[in-house]
Amino acid sequence: MRSAIAGLAYREVFMKEGVASTLRQLDEALARYVRPDTFPLAIRMLKPGEAIPEGVKVPSKSMGEQWIVCQSIGVARRYGWGIAVGKDDVICPLAAIAFGLRRPNEEYLRGFASVGMYCKDEQAATNLEASTWRFDPGTYDYVCVAPLSKASFEPHVVAVYANGAQVMRLVHASLYRRGGRISSTCGGRLDCAEIVIQTLSTNEPKVILPCNGDRVFGMAQDNEMAFAFPWSYAQEIIEGLEGTHKGGTRYPVTVAMRDTVTMPKSYQELMKMLDENEATSTSEKG
Numbered sequence: 113m114r115s116a117i118a119g120l121a122y123r124e125v126f127m128k129e130g131v132a133s134t135l136r137q138l139d140e141a142l143a144r145y146v147r148p149d150t151f152p153l154a155i156r157m158l159k160p161g162e163a164i165p166e167g168v169k170v171p172s173k174s175m176g177e178q179w180i181v182c183q184s185i186g187v188a189r190r191y192g193w194g195i196a197v198g199k200d201d202v203i204c205p206l207a208a209i210a211f212g213l214r215r216p217n218e219e220y221l222r223g224f225a226s227v228g229m230y231c232k233d234e235q236a237a238t239n240l241e242a243s244t245w246r247f248d249p250g251t252y253d254y255v256c257v258a259p260l261s262k263a264s265f266e267p268h269v270v271a272v273y274a275n276g277a278q279v280m281r282l283v284h285a286s287l288y289r290r291g292g293r294i295s296s297t298c299g300g301r302l303d304c305a306e307i308v309i310q311t312l313s314t315n316e317p318k319v320i321l322p323c324n325g326d327r328v329f330g331m332a333q334d335n336e337m338a339f340a341f342p343w344s345y346a347q348e349i350i351e352g353l354e355g356t357h358k359g360g361t362r363y364p365v366t367v368a369m370r371d372t373v374t375m376p377k378s379y380q381e382l383m384k385m386l387d388e389n390e391a392t393s394t395s396e397k398g
Contacts, residue, residue: 128266131266134346134347135154135260135261135263135267136261137350138152138260138270138346138349138350139152139259139260139261141349141350141353141354142260142272142353144353145281145285145353145354145357145362145363146272146274146278146281146282146353146363147278147363147364148272148273148274148278149273149274150189150190150273151188151189151190151192151259151260151261152189152259152260152270152271152272153185153188153189153257153258153259153260153270153271153272154257154258154259154260154263154265154267154269154270155185155255155256155257155267155268155269155270155271155307155308156256156257156265156266156267156268156269157211157247157251157252157254157255157256157268157308157312158196158252158253158254158255158256159251159252159253160250160252160253161253162253162254164196164254164256165194165196165256165258165263165264165265166264167194167258167262167264168194168195168196168256168258168264168265169193169194169195169196170195170196170197170198170201170254171184171195171197171201172198172200172201178200178201178202178203179195179197179201179202180197180201180202180203180204180207180325180329181197181202181204181207181211181255181304181308182204182207182303182304182323182325182326182329182330182332183329183330184197184255184257185257185271185304185307185326185330186326186329186330186331186332188257188258188259189259189273190331192259192262193258194256194257194258194259194262194263194264195256195257195258196254196255196256196257197254197255198213198253198254198255199213199214199253204325205220205225206220206225206244206301206302207302207304207305209246210244210245210246210247210302210304210305210309211246211247211252211255211304211305211308211309212246212247212248212249212250212251212252213249213252213253214249215249216241216246216249220241221238221241221242222234222237222238222241223236223237223238223239223240223241224237226240226241230300230301240299243297243299244299244302244305245297245302245305245306245309245310245313246305246309247309255304255308266343267343268308268312268342268343269307269308269311269312269340269341269342269343270340270341270342270343270345270346270349271307271308271320271338271339271340272338272339272340273322273332273336273337273338274336274337274338274339275335275336275337276335276337277363277364277365278363279319279337279338279339281353281356281361281362281363282317282339282341282349282353283317283319283339284352284353284356284361285348285349285350285351285352285353285356286317286341286345286348286349286352287352288348288351288352288355288356289348289351289352290348294316294317294318294319295316296310296318296319296320297310298320298321299323300321300323300324301323301324301325302323302325303320303321303322303323303325303326303332303338304323304326306318306320306323306340307320307338307340308340310340311340311341311342312342315342315344316341316342317339317340317341317342317345318339318340318341319337319338319339320337320338320339320340321337321338322336322337322338
């Protein structure tokens with residue numbers, strides 16, 4: 113009984129009134145109208161001193177392993193686990209700097225890790241690093257991610273991996289109430305920063321192109337994209353999915369199939385023969 117009471121008190125810290133209900137409604141709307149192959153994700157940045165949410169594993173403590181952000185996102189959306197990674201976990205220096213877990217040094221700022229791999233020379237690499245989405249060092253201690261259906265915390269960002277048509281439906285939903293356009297930036301790497309930091313920094317939905325690292329370590333597939341939006345958009349996304357579905361914009365896409373198709377010439381000739389055979393048979397019987 114005591115542990116149950118403690119658990120309820122714990123959830124009250126992370127789950128404000130209505131959050132659990134919205135998480136459930138959002139998860140149900142995504143399952144019904146988008147049908148992604150992997151779990152939609154709740155993502156929260158934990159500030160210094162903020163407790164790890166209930167049921168969330170820290171790889172360095174729970175498993176004696178060091179995971180990176182895209183890998184953690186991949187595990188959460190495929191295994192259904194809640195994962196939190198911090199300074200002691202993240203061995204990708206680019207992600208560690210982007211999420212403010214480590215301070216950038218001069219070598220990083222000059223594009224040390226990008227020259228040759230992503231950029232022709234140091235100037236191009238310097239420009240690439242300067243354009244990377246980053247949190248100020250020390251702002252947060254952990255990146256926390258879990259499936260919407262299992263999250264024991266209020267997310268800052270929701271992310272959905274999906275195919276192009278499914279992402280299109282999420283774009284429709286996000287514009288249903290406000291109109292306009294979705295504007296996103298892409299660098300072909302560090303999509304973890306584009307999913308979380310870009311979305312939080314701009315407070316707007318984003319279309320994300322999975323990066324090379326996400327494909328190698330997070331197992332993002334060639335047919336996948338991602339869509340991310342601030343938690344404050346949750347009700348708009350639900351409303352937008354329902355509204356556009358009622359309006360006739362749906363997934364699976366209702367393609368134009370109601371017409372007489374053109375068969376191969378040999379098929380047409382065979383059908384003509386069948387018709388002639390039936391006509392002859394009917395004539396003979398008469």
